[in-house]
Amino acid sequence: MAGTKINFKEIEEKWQRRWGESKIFDAEIKSDKKFFLTVPYPYTSGPLHIGHGRTYTLGDIIARFKRLQGYNVLFPMAFHVTGTPILAIADSIAKSEKEVIERYKDYVSIYEDAAKVEETVNSFGNAENVADFFAARISEDFKRMGYSIDWRRKFNTTEPMYNKFIEWQFKKLYEKGVINKGKYPITYSCEDDSAVGEDDIEEGDTNKVSIIEHTTIKFELSNDTYLIAATLRPETIFGVTNLWIKPAAKYVKVKVGNEFWIVSVEAAEKLGYQREEAEVLEEIEGGFFVGKKVKEPVEGREIPVLPASFVDADVGTGVVYSVPAHAPYDYIALEDWRRKEGLEIAPIKIIDIEGYELPAKEICERMRIESQEDVRLEEATQIIYKDEFYRGVLNEKCREFAGVEIAAIKDEVKNWLKEENIADVFYETSRKAVTRGGGKVIVAVLQDQWFIDYTPGWWKDLGHKLVEGMTFYPERYKAYMHDIIDWLALRPCARKRGLGTRFPFEKEWIIESLSDSTIYMALYTIAHLLRQLPVDALDEKFFDYVFLGIGDAEELAEGINKPLQGLLGRGAEPHIGVNVLERIREEFEYWYPNDLRHTAPPHLSNHLVFFLMHHAAIFPESKLPRAITLNELMIREGRKMSKSKGNVIPLAKVSELFGVDLYRLYCAINADFASVVNWREQDVDALRKKFNALVELFEQSIGVEKLKENELTHTDRWLLSKFYRRLRESIERFEAFRIREVGLNMVFNLMNDIRYYEHRESRERRRRIVRNVMEDWLIILSPIVPHICEEMWHRNRGEKGEVREERKLKFISMQTLPEIKEEFIDDRVEREEEYLVSLIEDIKEIMKIARIQPGKIYVYTADADAEKWKWEIFRAIKDLSEKDKIKEAMKFRKDKNTVDFVKQLMKSNLDYFELKEEEVLEREREYLMNEFGCQMVVNEEYDPKGKKKFAIPLKPAIYVEG
RNA sequence: GCGGGGGUAGCCGAGCAUGGACAAAGGCGCAGGACUUAAGAUCCUGUUCCGUAGGGAUACGAGGGUUCAAAUCCCCCCCCCCGCACCA
Numbered sequence A: 001m002a003g004t005k006i007n008f009k010e011i012e013e014k015w016q017r018r019w020g021e022s023k024i025f026d027a028e029i030k031s032d033k034k035f036f037l038t039v040p041y042p043y044t045s046g047p048l049h050i051g052h053g054r055t056y057t058l059g060d061i062i063a064r065f066k067r068l069q070g071y072n073v074l075f076p077m078a079f080h081v082t083g084t085p086i087l088a089i090a091d092s093i094a095k096s097e098k099e100v101i102e103r104y105k106d107y108v109s110i111y112e113d114a115a116k117v118e119e120t121v122n123s124f125g126n127a128e129n130v131a132d133f134f135a136a137r138i139s140e141d142f143k144r145m146g147y148s149i150d151w152r153r154k155f156n157t158t159e160p161m162y163n164k165f166i167e168w169q170f171k172k173l174y175e176k177g178v179i180n181k182g183k184y185p186i187t188y189s190c191e192d193d194s195a196v197g198e199d200d201i202e203e204g205d206t207n208k209v210s211i212i213e214h215t216t217i218k219f220e221l222s223n224d225t226y227l228i229a230a231t232l233r234p235e236t237i238f239g240v241t242n243l244w245i246k247p248a249a250k251y252v253k254v255k256v257g258n259e260f261w262i263v264s265v266e267a268a269e270k271l272g273y274q275r276e277e278a279e280v281l282e283e284i285e286g287g288f289f290v291g292k293k294v295k296e297p298v299e300g301r302e303i304p305v306l307p308a309s310f311v312d313a314d315v316g317t318g319v320v321y322s323v324p325a326h327a328p329y330d331y332i333a334l335e336d337w338r339r340k341e342g343l344e345i346a347p348i349k350i351i352d353i354e355g356y357e358l359p360a361k362e363i364c365e366r367m368r369i370e371s372q373e374d375v376r377l378e379e380a381t382q383i384i385y386k387d388e389f390y391r392g393v394l395n396e397k398c399r400e401f402a403g404v405e406i407a408a409i410k411d412e413v414k415n416w417l418k419e420e421n422i423a424d425v426f427y428e429t430s431r432k433a434v435t436r437g438g439g440k441v442i443v444a445v446l447q448d449q450w451f452i453d454y455t456p457g458w459w460k461d462l463g464h465k466l467v468e469g470m471t472f473y474p475e476r477y478k479a480y481m482h483d484i485i486d487w488l489a490l491r492p493c494a495r496k497r498g499l500g501t502r503f504p505f506e507k508e509w510i511i512e513s514l515s516d517s518t519i520y521m522a523l524y525t526i527a528h529l530l531r532q533l534p535v536d537a538l539d540e541k542f543f544d545y546v547f548l549g550i551g552d553a554e555e556l557a558e559g560i561n562k563p564l565q566g567l568l569g570r571g572a573e574p575h576i577g578v579n580v581l582e583r584i585r586e587e588f589e590y591w592y593p594n595d596l597r598h599t600a601p602p603h604l605s606n607h608l609v610f611f612l613m614h615h616a617a618i619f620p621e622s623k624l625p626r627a628i629t630l631n632e633l634m635i636r637e638g639r640k641m642s643k644s645k646g647n648v649i650p651l652a653k654v655s656e657l658f659g660v661d662l663y664r665l666y667c668a669i670n671a672d673f674a675s676v677v678n679w680r681e682q683d684v685d686a687l688r689k690k691f692n693a694l695v696e697l698f699e700q701s702i703g704v705e706k707l708k709e710n711e712l713t714h715t716d717r718w719l720l721s722k723f724y725r726r727l728r729e730s731i732e733r734f735e736a737f738r739i740r741e742v743g744l745n746m747v748f749n750l751m752n753d754i755r756y757y758e759h760r761e762s763r764e765r766r767r768r769i770v771r772n773v774m775e776d777w778l779i780i781l782s783p784i785v786p787h788i789c790e791e792m793w794h795r796n797r798g799e800k801g802e803v804r805e806e807r808k809l810k811f812i813s814m815q816t817l818p819e820i821k822e823e824f825i826d827d828r829v830e831r832e833e834e835y836l837v838s839l840i841e842d843i844k845e846i847m848k849i850a851r852i853q854p855g856k857i858y859v860y861t862a863d864a865d866a867e868k869w870k871w872e873i874f875r876a877i878k879d880l881s882e883k884d885k886i887k888e889a890m891k892f893r894k895d896k897n898t899v900d901f902v903k904q905l906m907k908s909n910l911d912y913f914e915l916k917e918e919e920v921l922e923r924e925r926e927y928l929m930n931e932f933g934c935q936m937v938v939n940e941e942y943d944p945k946g947k948k949k950f951a952i953p954l955k956p957a958i959y960v961e962g
Numbered sequence B: 001g002c003g004g005g006g007g008u009a010g011c012c013g014a015g016c017a018u019g020g021a022c023a024a025a026g027g028c029g030c031a032g033g034a035c036u037u038a039a040g041a042u043c044c045u046g047u048u049c050c051g052u053a054g055g056g057a058u059a060c061g062a063g064g065g066u067u068c069a070a071a072u073c074c075c076c077c078c079c080c081c082c083g084c085a086c087c088a
Helices: A008-022 A050-068 A085-094 A098-111 A114-125 A127-144 A160-175 A234-239 A265-274 A328-341 A359-367 A376-391 A396-401 A406-419 A457-469 A476-487 A540-548 A553-568 A578-591 A601-618 A651-657 A660-670 A681-699 A714-735 A739-760 A763-781 A786-796 A805-810 A827-850 A869-877 A882-892 A896-908 A917-923 A925-932
Strands: A034-038 A072-074 A179-189 A211-222 A225-231 A242-245 A250-256 A259-264 A278-285 A293-295 A302-307 A319-322 A423-429 A441-453 A471-473 A490-492 A596-599 A627-630 A634-636 A677-679 A856-860 A935-938 A957-961
Touching: A008 A127, A008 A651, A008 A660, A008 A786, A034 A050, A034 A578, A050 A072, A050 A596, A050 A634, A050 A651, A050 A660, A050 A677, A050 A739, A085 A098, A085 A114, A085 A127, A098 A114, A098 A127, A098 A651, A114 A127, A127 A651, A160 A179, A160 A540, A160 A601, A179 A211, A179 A490, A211 A234, A211 A259, A211 A319, A211 A406, A225 A234, A225 A242, A225 A319, A225 A423, A234 A396, A234 A406, A242 A328, A250 A265, A259 A265, A259 A278, A259 A319, A265 A278, A265 A423, A265 A441, A319 A328, A328 A359, A328 A376, A359 A376, A376 A406, A396 A406, A406 A423, A423 A441, A457 A476, A457 A601, A471 A476, A476 A601, A476 A627, A540 A553, A540 A578, A553 A578, A596 A601, A601 A627, A651 A660, A660 A677, A660 A681, A660 A739, A660 A786, A677 A681, A681 A739, A681 A763, A681 A786, A714 A739, A714 A763, A714 A827, A739 A763, A763 A786, A827 A917, A827 A925, A827 A957, A869 A882, A869 A896, A882 A896, A917 A925, A917 A935, A925 A935
Parallel strands: A034 A072, A034 A596, A225 A259, A242 A302, A471 A627, A596 A627, A634 A677, A856 A935
Antiparallel strands: A179 A441, A211 A225, A211 A293, A211 A423, A242 A319, A250 A259, A250 A278, A293 A302, A441 A490, A856 A957
């Protein structure tokens, strides 16, 4: 075969241009049923790659399918600019940071000529330029991917219109009493003087830094002066025997209220970020405290302060209290002391746990740990911690807490210690971390952080109720979303840095970027219309009217026009007519709610839950989201795609490297939403061959005459039956978002059917039968591979000229789903074919095993006159249980052969189906003889090997004569 | 640890909810053949083992169990992936 000579790139461009010119994806209000689909707007800090493309592509496939279903579809797009990353990039570039500049040169050179790269990147010192550049490029990328987006509604999240909208949202939440201010611990960089997140932290994406709450416990050194020990296990305070300190480290005295706390220098700095009243006084060498006695706070026992090398001044407070019965570190350190100095300190056991007498001692012995420098101490600590936490019980030394499991009593002990003014809270990071700039990351407590309080019961109830009524795909995420709502508590919603909307209640704060992207889908419905209004008009009243129907359009218009009239002078026509406002309201009313949000699982516990909760709080029930679908990520050659691995393929390169339709097909077919897609070059190549073959198949049927109804043979009917059955299944699956199955069914399986058909009939006839189903086939494939379908559709219809405005309905993209021709779906035809296939297989098997070249084939069916009783019994016992079958059969024919037959029947496990075997075989005799290149006869008397008796219904007996 | 998802032939990946037609779809890879000057593409055949008649044996992470019958149901164990918050 010559292979298809199609220039895919040309076709992509042609149809994208024509779709654009004809504005077919610009969604306008129609009386039809509507479908409003959104995917997350991309963050414009850099180019998107093929992994991101999966979500947008699947979104577009759904949008296109919904159009075929007859929905008036709105699929809009905007750009996310809010937050710190873009600003941080601009700052770095302004500061000429080499690494960032190099990275952005790479990014820009995806799009720009080498000559312009430098200049462009230089302009990125300004954050706005970064955002604008990538927003513009990503728009182009999306157009090149063939996405059916209504671009008129595009906006970005830093423009004034958006700010106004976000202000409105926060006022609504404020009215509900869920915007509050309070203390909040965060990861923080002193150097940058700001909060830092996963993206700001070195290796933060692979090795997360979380906030750990330590308990500090005061050990009195002298009046009002305390050594402050930090611990994760405050319940072990009852077993304390001594303190540990690092002699070489520097400690400081810190004035906290009326008390003086002694902690390491590092801890004092952290304390400064966690408490308002901490004041650092003099510095003291660790060694100074060695040998001193302190009073433990619970019993008032005097215990010694000892030096230990394992103490890290930069973890906790640099002071550790020692519980040698239960802490391996402490046990080993004391052992050291005993050996070197002969100092005996007896462990105090306070936790009973099965399998241990003295847990710390035993674990060290078992693991053969002998030195405090042994790295495995960490592991030993983990093991004991876990064992004791889940299985340990506090013993009689622990006052009223005795007899309770650690897991259940830990927090009670902690709270009691706090109440007794013995304990306090100290936050520490879960590991030592630095920012990408190298600044140390600590935990700071913000004293007046604004946050959204998701705890009110009424709100959670609304959230649960909403989720309950929604569709989720994959379904399991529904239960997960309920869990997230339960677990959601406080969420900081503003920060002092970054791009975004000023917090309306305190202007030096900026609304944080996940909090400003929760109900923005509503803005899509009206964004293009808001452009005609002055920004000042977009006040609270305005949005109340548009989104909630509160107030009156006339009054509102007057309010808007008054200041304008002042400018224009008396007697001038009002600028904004009531009709404009009504139109805006109407648009929102028509399109909202968001029928489907398609995104990826990482958004579940942040963006999506806010999306749901904010909708539930602000909008009436009729405007709440209807469905969420999620697709997993894409990896490449088995590995995660990331800048650092250098294995990223930009979305902008898809057309050039693979072709858009092929990429889209791969996204659709390679994995279900619930599975990770593995982008493998080898698989892409294999799919390309398939795809090209498919295109060629279509091409070869263009201009060919269809088979007429009266020409149809059994094989034609078989193909048509297969086709419409697959089509019917595919539409059902499409509706259920099982796009992979649609793709497999309508590409791989159908092509196999057609290959079989061609083998059975002829190439010429195949061209004709394909022509019979081609239009329907193209339509169902068009959401997935729209460009080639559009091309084939038009070639087939001979519409080579430009498509003019009035002919826009002629796009395949604007068709409706084909009718399923149920009359062609024919079980009998398919069963007959299966019957033949299995007969051929059996004969081949026999030829192979017996090593015979057939001279003549004898086939004996169970519906031959002499064997007919078999069919009768088959019919009679088909629905009976195994046990009853023989019994029932014997009623028909008391005979040993009957028993043998029924046994054979049961073993072959055939599905009952009425089929006239002899008739089918006679009809297809010529084909069968062709297959084997020899004579074949059916139900002849001649039966030299006595095979006849082995015939059972649907499985003829065979004798092959050499 | 908690919560969720998985472990299927050389690889990827269906099937498992409603146990039987499952040696297990489909694809890739590999081997042989056809076509070709050749390569590629395409098409056939094979791809656990045994078998001169359509059959049999062993197999679906490991081990038990239920059943006439288990990849599919139950129990237990091992391993892998994802989420656990302020970050877009």
